[in-house]
Amino acid sequence: MSREIAERWYRALADGDRETLGKVLHPDLEVHVTPGMPLGLGGVHRGARAALRDFWGVIARHYRARAVPATFDALSDGRLLVTGRYTGKALGSGKPLDAEFTHLLTFTDGRIIRIDQLTDSRRWLDALAEDGPLDTIDYTGDNGVATLTLNRPTVRNAINLQLAEEFLIAARRCAADDSIRALLIKGNGPAFTVGGDISYFNDWHGPYGDLFRRMTGPFHEAFRILSRIDAPIITAVHGSIAGGGLGFAYIADFVLAAEGTKFATGFAAIGLSGDGGGTWFLPRLVGPRRAAQMYLRNRVLNAQEAVDWGIATEVVPPEELDTRAISLARELAAGPTAAFGRMRALLRDSWGNSLSEQLLAETEALAETGDSADAAKAIESFAAKRSPDFDGR
Missing domain, CATH: 3.90.226.10 (2-enoyl-CoA Hydratase; Chain A, domain 1)
Known part of the structure; x- marks a missing residue:
């Protein structure tokens, strides 16, 4: 059953079939995308409508690409692990895109409620570069x-x-x-x-x-x-x-x-x-x-x-x-670039968030930046009473 839902999703993405996407994607969908993706694609996209607009919609404006699944592995907890390739080209540069992906799909009530994506962000970046x-x-x-x-x-x-x-x-x-x-x-x-x-x-x-x-x-x-x-x-x-x-x-x-x-x-x-x-x-x-x-x-x-x-x-x-x-x-x-990025996102998204949503976003962003090399270095430097040297990561 989960594989059938996944295959319908991949076909609907390729065809731009929004009606089918609305049926296979749960309204509370979360898409967790590889950090480092260009065009602000990396990070977490919450809600099916937001993901269609801010993730797949952005991809469609800058690439002619499709996700081609190759293997489907059902996990014991009900999730589905899919591997495959993104193939196509970037619209501006015309350069080819060929990037492997791994999708971990979580289901509820016959719909996809979470997608964890790993892909080679460098290949997406290289395809986009216009000389x-x-x-x-x-x-x-x-x-x-x-x-x-x-x-x-x-x-x-x-x-x-x-x-x-x-x-x-x-x-x-x-x-x-x-x-x-x-x-x-x-x-x-x-x-x-x-x-x-x-x-x-x-x-x-x-x-x-x-x-x-x-x-x-x-x-x-x-x-x-x-x-x-x-x-x-x-x-x-x-x-x-x-x-x-x-x-x-x-x-x-x-x-x-x-x-x-x-x-x-x-x-x-x-x-x-x-x-x-x-x-x-x-x-x-x-x-x-x-x-x-x-x-x-x-x-x-x-x-x-x-x-x-x-x-x-x-x-x-x-x-x-x-x-x-x-x-x-x-x-x-010279500052903590990754932390600056989370700050910019929090300030930008606050206009559309409720207080509860914003507090949750702050917690997740804090956890992400807390795991960064810059944060570890800065906290150690603060304790030692010296100025940190940020790498931006």
């Missing part, structure tokens, strides 16, 4: 710090389709590189970004709605990826940050704003509703009344107001912005 230079974004890595620089200075880093697509490539590179322990986002030229490229929009032949769907697809997926990496994110802004470009501030853990920087949504001025995650982030950062001011009345904030409202972390002199941002990125890169 070659980017034109609108400069992405580099050095000593654990990745730097993502918007690089359309002549148009004040206005966002067009190419920048949106290359932002997704850069986000994938960051997520696929387990040596990255901090991410710094900044912009070349006189402004961080003015938001959407109006001149580019005017040159578009066809309905604007089609263009905006094409642009927000990769643009929003990149933000989703970065929201789930372990590495802390620092965004350094100057000149102006507007429109969907505010998403680069929303996604950051720390936002350094040069004196004189202007923050604005600007959408109402061009008859658009907005993107970049602002309608989710802004009410949580500044409150619904202030968010309405920024959206409906195009309220423009200066750097200090952005700090006071909760969008930015601190104001710095323009000549010190790069130095301060790099210093902070290096400081964070």
Whole structure:
């Protein structure tokens, strides 16, 4: 019986048959995924709907892959051990994916209620890696710090389709590189970004709605990826940050704003509703009344107001912005990266959790980080009254 359920599950996954998936997956399903998987896939996904959205759904957006089972072994406790291979390719790079897997399936009431997955995360990472230079974004890595620089200075880093697509490539590179322990986002030229490229929009032949769907697809997926990496994110802004470009501030853990920087949504001025995650982030950062001011009345904030409202972390002199941002990125890169990742996840997921769910998530995250090499080293160092040297693991 358990093998039949498992085979139905594998077929439904391959076919994208959500009706069958709803029948074979228990609503309280837990999926325990190999740590180190790219795109925030590793860890625990609770609930069938969440797993379909945040695990298998993410895989479908970045890979054309299927799980091909080879052996089924029934265990004495009723669980089923399945081995096989993931085969296919990554959509962005076109590189092949061939990774072994082991699935331990637990059943209740004729449904799968728990899946423990082990797979070679390195093969998933390698398949995802997209090679070659980017034109609108400069992405580099050095000593654990990745730097993502918007690089359309002549148009004040206005966002067009190419920048949106290359932002997704850069986000994938960051997520696929387990040596990255901090991410710094900044912009070349006189402004961080003015938001959407109006001149580019005017040159578009066809309905604007089609263009905006094409642009927000990769643009929003990149933000989703970065929201789930372990590495802390620092965004350094100057000149102006507007429109969907505010998403680069929303996604950051720390936002350094040069004196004189202007923050604005600007959408109402061009008859658009907005993107970049602002309608989710802004009410949580500044409150619904202030968010309405920024959206409906195009309220423009200066750097200090952005700090006071909760969008930015601190104001710095323009000549010190790069130095301060790099210093902070290096400081964070020397920290307990795995613990930072759990902290980021707990803070992010708290918006959708009840208190009981959040307390349970804290317990599990604490147990995971408690088993880390960094925690063991830090606790020993604390007792010896010396500073720990974190490896990020």
